[in-house]
Amino acid sequence: MKRVLTIAGSDCSGGAGIQADIKTMSAHGVFAMSVIVSVVAENTSRVIDIQDVTPDMIEKQMDAIYEDIGTDAVKVGMLSTPQCMRAVAKKLTEYRPENIVIDPVMYAKNGCPLMDPRSIDTFKSVVLPLADLLTPNIPEAEEITGMKIETIDDMKAAALKIHEMGCRAVLVKGGHYIGDASDVLFDGETFHFFTTKRIHTKNTHGTGCTLSSAIASNLANGCTMAEAVRRGKNYVTMAIEHALELGKGCGPTNHFYDLYQNGLKTL
């Protein structure tokens, strides 16, 4: 069984963060493990509070993984402070795992900040260059590049600019775009475009976490980057199509819909 690690924040309401990552990885048939970087008291409507795990404890969790089970792919999500970023980067540099997918989580869907705005320079210099794939949404790509992104050509230009900052591939996600849900991948040589019709739903809590974890799982299972993204996009589209009407705000996506449909679950 392939092994995939998520290094991220815990979303107690289960739709995003570590919880969405583990559900996604499990739906892909890989063995999911987690390093918890922050505990977030949040739900479908708001973020109430954030408590970061100490850098020492982050490092110890990573040591526990790499002295024992190891990984075939890693997904990195919410890193709220420069201290968390440095601890994670130090251990990724020490253990040099394959297939690192980094989602530069800055805000929740409801607009609440999940990354201290003073961390962006540390993120760009210390974390970003470790990524085999960086997966910013449009506001995150704007923050990283300082560009305004309004068109597909802007998304391409942003992907190129981010690639020049040192990561090996970039996926600019178009969930915040007006019109179709179009994502642009620059794999270091070629652009690839992944477009689906926009699904009219407010229940999109955790879409970015779900997509990046699906891509990490597909890479662990041996896919090329473009194929891993193509399959990840199909998976997140399925999960949004069958999203759950839970909570008072943006409900969570449905990570196991396909498994249930195919009768793999016995109730």
Ligand SMILES: Nc1ncnc2c1ncn2[C@@H]1O[C@H](COP(=O)(O)OP(=O)(O)O)[C@@H](O)[C@H]1O
């Ligand atoms: N309403 C939607 N309909 C179809 N696909 C969507 C919708 N919203 C987001 N997506 C897709 O979900 C994935 C995550 O994108 P996005 O929502 O931009 O990320 P984030 O959760 O980081 O803000 C992308 O593949 C995007 O195209």
Ligand SMILES: Cc1ncc(COP(=O)(O)OP(=O)(O)O)c(N)n1
């Ligand atoms: C703990 C935690 N991590 C990440 C997010 C943001 O996840 P994302 O997939 O970008 O989805 P939205 O929250 O933006 O819908 C989070 N909320 N909590």
